[in-house]
Amino acid sequence: MTIKSGIFNSVNGDRRYKAEDFAAYFATFIKDGVFPNPSNGFQVIANGDMTVSLKAGQAWIKGYYITNDSDYNITLDVADGVLNRIDRIGLRLDFLNREILPVVMKGEFASSPVVPALQRDADAYEIALADVLVNNGALSISQSNISDQRFNTDLCGIVAGAVDQIDTTNLFAQYDDEFKAWFETIRDTLSGDVAGNLSNLITSISEDVSEHKAEDATTSRKGHVQLSSSTSSTSEMLAATPKAVKAAMDKANEAFTQVSDGKITIATAITDVDSSLSPTGSDTFDQLANTIRMINTGKKWAIGTATYSNGAVTARGLDFRPNYIMVVLATSYIITHYPNWPTNDFRIDGSGNVAYTSSAWAIFNDGFSVKASWIGTGQFIAFE
Incomplete structure (x- = not known):
């Protein structure tokens, strides 16, 4: 502990003070x-x-x-x-x-x-x-x-x-400027019939509050909304609660799990049929579909749409020469082609009637064309 005191006159230099002593x-x-x-x-x-x-x-x-x-x-x-x-x-x-x-x-x-x-x-x-x-x-x-x-x-x-x-x-000038700015906002209210002006102002504010309370929110206007826990409502006037959001997320997660399990099942089935292929449950559906097309069945095959033009239904662009062909026309007629049959093909009309005929088929190295008396496109399946 240090005790200091001062400031006193010096006798023979016994009281000497520093600047820091005076500052203190x-x-x-x-x-x-x-x-x-x-x-x-x-x-x-x-x-x-x-x-x-x-x-x-x-x-x-x-x-x-x-x-x-x-x-x-x-x-x-x-x-x-x-x-x-x-x-x-x-x-x-x-x-x-x-x-x-x-x-x-x-x-x-x-x-x-x-x-x-x-x-x-x-x-x-x-x-x-x-x-x-x-x-x-x-x-x-x-x-x-x-x-x-x-x-x-x-x-x-x-x-x-x-x-x-x-x-x-x-400092006063700053306060005076702020006061004048505030006073300008209420000067009209405080002039003339002060009580009447204040009453009108209170009424206006009350009406604004009442109007605000009555405003329901829409997709184009702010307002009040009611909470809802429904996950099936199509209303645009309600707001979802956390419970509703969780229920929707649970359903989405469940659907995701089912889809994921389904893709795993498909991938496993493909591998069982053709072990040279290696699909996974993480593949997209497009990737799985392309993998299915790559399954080796011993014969090449294709499905697609045959287009009608100039009295014939035609499909080209195959990577093999088709021999066995079935065409289903939009008019519900079925035309088939079997090269070893005496009549080469038969037709089934929309009523289920079967007719064996020799249709005018043209077989190409990449497709086929068959004469048809009706107009329309058709779906086909063709094998090598």
């Missing part, structure tokens, strides 16, 4: 901050470019003072092209260099930047004058980007104690 003495009754006179002392002002100015003023930090008798210009670093930052303008009491100077505490670049912390330790003690938002791509600083921190007692504060009078001119 004055700090007991003069608090840290900027002096209130003038009211814009050490205020940070934008210059319309990437510089700001500190107005003339005085400040007090831990018993030490700083005086600025004219505008003091500070240049800020250029803005980033993508991210924002917040720079803090302040005053630093440097115990090592024994001076107080204005400083810029540059912030970190970020989409949501934070203000740099003040240094307050055995080496230095800082107070904040203002925080400056430097937006991405900014070429200048406006006054709206500057947050005045002089009246914040945690960051700076106004010197009080030995000062008798505080100049509140600028």
